[in-house]
Amino acid sequence: MLGKAQGLFPNSEAKAKSSEKALNETPNSELRHDTFDAMATPFLAGLAVAATALAGRYGIQAWHAFKTRPPKPRMRKFYEGGFQQTMTKREAALILGIRENAPADKVKEAHRKVMVANHPDAGGSHYLASKINEAKDVMLGKTKGSGSAF
Numbered sequence: 001m002l003g004k005a006q007g008l009f010p011n012s013e014a015k016a017k018s019s020e021k022a023l024n025e026t027p028n029s030e031l032r033h034d035t036f037d038a039m040a041t042p043f044l045a046g047l048a049v050a051a052t053a054l055a056g057r058y059g060i061q062a063w064h065a066f067k068t069r070p071p072k073p074r075m076r077k078f079y080e081g082g083f084q085q086t087m088t089k090r091e092a093a094l095i096l097g098i099r100e101n102a103p104a105d106k107v108k109e110a111h112r113k114v115m116v117a118n119h120p121d122a123g124g125s126h127y128l129a130s131k132i133n134e135a136k137d138v139m140l141g142k143t144k145g146s147g148s149a150f
């Protein structure tokens with residue numbers, strides 16, 4: 001077993017035999033522990049693979065549910081709610097969907113977009129159209145408010 005090392009180290013054969021004897025004389029509890037480790041490692045590896053597979057399955061199902069959900073409309077939300085007795089600049093800006101300090105060209109552009117959606121000739125309300133026009137006038141400084149015919 002040791003070959004050339006026998007001539008160099010005369011006691012090496014005796015040490016090798018004593019270590020083999022020590023291995024054969026280990027208590028049963030240590031053998032059971034080694035056997036348990038040998039059995040537990042594949043079990044834990046299999047458990048990890050199963051957990052990964054289930055997580056992957058759940059992820060794929062969640063992705064498909066995300067892809068097939070109906071898309072949300074990306075429309076701007078305009079002013080909702082009742083109108084005040086006299087229109088303020090804040091209320092006019094909310095109706096048109098712009099800031100209170102917006103320049104005149106932005107006011108006219110926003111007025112046009114809101115009027116296209118609410119024009120009486122296209123099925124919109126006369127009341128809403130008058131309020132939209134009043135909001136444009138307030139934002140442009142043409143009137144102090146309450147210019148609505150309604």
